[in-house]
Amino acid sequence: MSEQEQALGLIARCLQGEQIAYTELYELYAAGIYRLCYSLVFHKQDAEDVVQEVFVYAFKNLKRYDSDKSAFKTWLYTIAVSRCRNTYRRKRLPQIDFSQIFQLNIPAPQSETPEAALAQRNVQDALTEALIELPLNLREAVVLRYGHGLTYREIADVMNCPAKTAESRVRLAHQRLRKLLQSQGQGLLEELLSF
Amino acid sequence: MMKYRYCRSRMVAYINGELPPRVRRRMAQYIDTCPRCYAEYVRQRELQHELKMRVPGIGIPEAGQIERIWNAVQLQMQQPTVATPHLRYGVLIAVMVVLLMIPLFVSQPAVEASVATQPQPQTLIQKVVTPGATPVAVVVNNTLELTSQLMNVTPAAVVTPGG
Structure with missing residues (x-):
């Protein structure tokens, strides 16, 4: 059973008033929505608030979801991106939660030496900092594409723009990321590309 | 130089397999024959690979975080929804204009329209x-x-x- 079919089944049960179905629907998407929100606002508390808003809105408006227009995941992502934009606008200067950024738990291979682990951490930090530097629309495009594997059509639906625009935003994000990583040191870029 | 420019602007789409066959063939030819184009191809492919591998690692929720948010969602869902009237912006603006115009009509001396009269000839x-x-x-x-x-x-x- 595909994710969408599973979601449609749960939605039907939710609309019949089955409380456990809401829990199951939340569990199916919560982690992904949190990752998306955190990657856009880069602040733990803000991301939590947005996730809460997204699910409260979605559950209260479940009747309005039209499965013919988009997948449930795309609908949730659209709400999440819109709420993240509101949060971003409210706080023009986003409060970056560096403590969270630098404590990313990347599973390390067993044979990894401390030097290699440090290099991995540096690369991840550099990439995260580069993402923070990106303009919001490019960040949205690159996070949806590479963080969540959405197609250009789906990205376009979520970002409310034509598919070609979504494609060009991903391309622009690529170019910017390369420049940003180069500005942090050629060595770091080489290191990033060597893994 | 022309080949490189052509390749650079289409490289991401090429790697993602999103180009039409004719452009794709041309790109492949350039990548095979132009060392600079090949280097660009390798860099972009590696960057894309890195992004696919590392971006999903950003913002993985901590233990208990998802449950904490769920509790907050449930609390908010239990609160009764306050029905707020949905005013259309046009109606709102019209009401505001009327309100702003009230002082013009209230406590203002009546203005009578007078017909312009011909001036009298000089009186001797x-x-x-x-x-x-x-x-x-x-x-x-x-x-x-x-x-x-x-x-x-x-x-x-x-x-x-x-x-």
């Missing part, structure tokens, strides 16, 4: 003086107007303008 007033008597008549607009004490005045005593 000349006193008719009789010795030992107060002025008794004036000529206004070639019309004899009596004011008082007409008894000692004869028409001959009236001096007309220019006369």
Whole structure:
């Protein structure tokens, strides 16, 4: 059973008033929505608030979801991106939660030496900092594409723009990321590309 | 240089397999023959690979975080929804304009529209003086107007303008 079919089944049960179905629907998407929100606002508390808003809105408006227009995941992502934009606008200067950024738990291979682990951490930090530097629309495009594997059509639906625009935003994000990583040191870029 | 520019602008789409076959063949040819294009291809492919591998690692929720948010969602869901009237912006603006215009109509002196009148010709007033008597008549607009004490005045005593 595909994710969408599973979601449609749960939605039907939710609309019949089955409380456990809401829990199951939340569990199916919560982690992904949190990752998306955190990657856009880069602040733990803000991301939590947005996730809460997204699910409260979605559950209260479940009747309005039209499965013919988009997948449930795309609908949730659209709400999440819109709420993240509101949060971003409210706080023009986003409060970056560096403590969270630098404590990313990347599973390390067993044979990894401390030097290699440090290099991995540096690369991840550099990439995260580069993402923070990106303009919001490019960040949205690159996070949806590479963080969540959405197609250009789906990205376009979520970002409310034509598919070609979504494609060009991903391309622009690529170019910017390369420049940003180069500005942090050629060595770091080489290191990033060597893994 | 032309080949490199052509390749660079289409490289991401090429790696994602999103180009039409004709452009794709041309790109492949350039990548095979131009070392700079090949280097660009390798860099972009590696960057894309890195992004696919590392971006999903950003913002993985901590243990208990998802449950904490769920509790907050449930609390908020239990709260009764306050029905707020959905005002259309146009209606709202119209109401505000009416409210702003109220002071113009209230406590304002009534303004009467007056029809423009033709100015009167210059009036020539000349006193008719009789010795030992107060002025008794004036000529206004070639019309004899009596004011008082007409008894000692004869028409001959009236001096007309220019006369």
